[in-house]
Amino acid sequence: MKKVVILGGGVAGTVTANNLATKMADEVRNGEVDITLITDNPYHIYEPGYLYFIFNRLREDELKRNLEELLDANVRLAIDRAVKIDTENQRVECESKSYDYDYLVIATGSRITPEEVPGLKEAGNWFYDLQGSMRLRSALTRFRGGKIVISVIGIPHKCPVAPIELTFILHDFLKKRGLREKSEIVYTYPANKIFIMEPVVEMIQPMFDERGIEYRTFFNPMEIDAKEKKIITLEGEEESFDLLIAIPPHKGAEVVIDSGLGDKGGWIPTDRYTLKVEGYENIYALGDATNIPVSKAGSVAHFQAEVVAENLVADLSGIEPTAAYNGKTFCFIETGWEEATYIRFDYSTPPKPVVPNKLLHFLKVAYNKAYWLTARGLL
Template identity: 40%
Template sequence: MKRIVILGAGTAGTMLANRLARMPEMDDWRITVVDATREHYYQPGFLLLPFGVYGKDDVVRPKRYYLPAGAELIFAEVDRIRPDQKVVELMDGRKVAYDVLVIATGSHIHPEETPGLMEHEWHKTIHTFYDFEGAVALADALRHFKEGRLVLNVAEMPIKCPVAPLEFVFLADWYFTHRGLRDRVEIVYTTPLPGAFTKPKATEMLGTMLEERGIRVVPEFNVMEVDPDARILRSYDEQEVEYDLLVSIPVHMGADAIARSEMGDELNFVPTDRHTLLAKGYDDIFVLGDATDLPASKAGSVAHFEVDVFMENFRRYLDGLELLPLFDGHSNCFIETGYGKGVLIDFNYDVEPLPGMFPLPGVGPMPLLKESRVNHWGKLMFHWMYWNILLKGRELPIPARMSMAGKRL
């Protein structure tokens, strides 16, 4: 019996395991999933937890509940991959052989990479919402914050969910307005990007919204260090931004096992063919989700579309056919903007977010690149869809390749 091994039971790995388990051609294959932790986190919920929209039970559930019954599940930390031996070595000394390997080890925050960030003020006046513990601590900090300067800093790109920092400052504006404190709280957004987002049309729209809400943007701010005692952010070009409460989006890196395997770039992301999702230099290793070095968003929608592409190409792989260049970097993201509204963007490698209607041309019901209440409800509905549809590998009527139908140039 042949074996496909999936490293990582996060969003991409879990979706893939469920899709493979329902594939008739897998009768002669064994599906093995390896992961070090037993809890599955709904990471988009980390953004909403600090504002009281979600509670802890909304974002944490056991991984075992969402993996197919027939799959072998190994809870262990990966030491390294030995591609020449087609073996994965685990930290406990076990070895797992594979015929096909899928790397879905995700990306992880590394606050220790920024001097001064993860010191004595961590989870006190310095916070993050990019992990569960950080989001819980930030919820408490926001409840007690009544006046001063709130600064959100993005340390370095790429990061998971590139729109989440924008969502945070929009929600902070709504949150403090709702509490009657907005005139006493200054909100500053510092980013290494030249504007609010990476794509021109979206940057123009979102930048205007930030300006209208009195949120100051400090672009091209490449943080060098944090002075936790003076409460100052310093950039490499000697800019300084003072804060009373700092929310950091730390440096993101791929799994340490990728570095030990000598398969990653300087940030431990795996060089990946941008259209077939094969790890570069290998014909039996695929990479999905945040573990890739692709110039696509590290977001759940991207993982979903990558799994769709993988399934189509994996059937060709089993038949000995050449893989097709199917993945186009497709991503769609809800941007929560507060006050019961949101924005939806849909884009890929080559096409930036455009106005229009999604998913049905002329019908929608969700407008693209436009703030609306429908998009807000779409964002909240995604929580149910994630646990009950996406994670279980059930297909959605949204094509993996981006469609131009309903979009206006």
């Protein structure tokens, strides 16, 4: 029997497991293949929902599903925390037991590390996990005017466009509550422009200007003075705030770092076409966990999962795998309370944003519901 272990129950792990289980249903049933998904959280989280949750537009129960309900019946689910990936002995060591593998898929995602910036945990807010989103939601409810700073601290981070979306929605949210004129919105970015992709900058920057949203570039927070409520940057600048919404620094999973499989940031060196971990013929990595220079986005994880599942089918059938990921990325960008645009690109085609409109916003809202079908592999 060939054993496939998939580590991580986010988009990348879940979609890979479901695609593989569908394609290998007969082999699993007759005992030739075993598919085990190991994850440390019994719930699958729809992280894009945090952007809506903080404005009271989605409830907590709409952000998560029991993973057991989402997985194909041919996938064995193990709720356990991996502590070491032992590539020599082809084994994943978890807190309660070890799992041998013939093929391993690492889909452990990324995590936020606010503790890396002194003062950020005390004085900052974020919407990149549930606890942070709850705290920010109540801070927004209490906000009565003043200066809000949205600060992207470090690249890469999940969903590169989420801070831009938050800024636009926040502008409309304050307007609706009669607070925009009593408020200043400042957006800061670590690079020399407000976003890494020039076509997006060309569209977004004039929209910031029209709305009176200020921005600072080359802005790298080094410390937050929680008492004085100001950000101190590496470049020697200071920016005061009444409400700080930060995108905290990100790192790869601890198990990746502890197993010596990550680079400095804990990202796994991975071939950008085959999605094989460099130096290993039987280990794939995908989603946020890799060092591939594409967006850390659910859509990327989803497209990559299709490639990994197809290549695993070839591996398990004794055929040379040939499926390749071409960099395909798709992201909606909410540009306000009721309008959106999108970008679609790959390794050879740059994005061409379209004029924002209401229909695209409603498509995104519909996708927030349809997501659960895509995670099951049904869409």
